Amino acid sequence: RSRGLGDVYKRQVSTQSTGIENYENFLAAQGASYVQKKLACSISMIHTITMDDECTVARIQEKGGPIDTDNEYVIGGESKETLTIKNVFLDTVTWSSDGRLL
Numbered sequence: 001r002s003r004g005l006g007d008v009y010k011r012q013v014s015t016q017s018t019g020i021e022n023y024e025n026f027l028a029a030q031g032a033s034y035v036q037k038k039l040a041c042s043i044s045m046i047h048t049i050t051m052d053d054e055c056t057v058a059r060i061q062e063k064g065g066p067i068d069t070d071n072e073y074v075i076g077g078e079s080k081e082t083l084t085i086k087n088v089f090l091d092t093v094t095w096s097s098d099g100r101l102l
Contacts, residue, residue, distance in 0.1 A: 031086045
């Protein structure tokens with residue numbers, strides 16, 4: 001899938017911390033307790049997202065504190081079961097109409 005710019009991309013690494021709006025609410029929806037939410041918000045996480053050359057598979061890795069996950073998703077493919085805290089979710093990865101991964 002062509003993304004423009006001759007399909008040449010430069011990997012950019014941000015070393016500054018970023019926040020997520022309403023992250024505690026996101027964790028609460030997954031069944032996190034008050035202590036789990038506070039702990040999760042205090043951990044410095046590293047998220048690495050890579051794709052295959054054809055842009056058909058996304059690999060999402062999360063590392064930080066006790067968390068160490070590594071998942072691959074077929075973009076536009078079937079849902080994949082993911083256990084988060086104490087609930088099972090069906091995750092999918094798709095392209096948005098403006099070319100972003102969702």
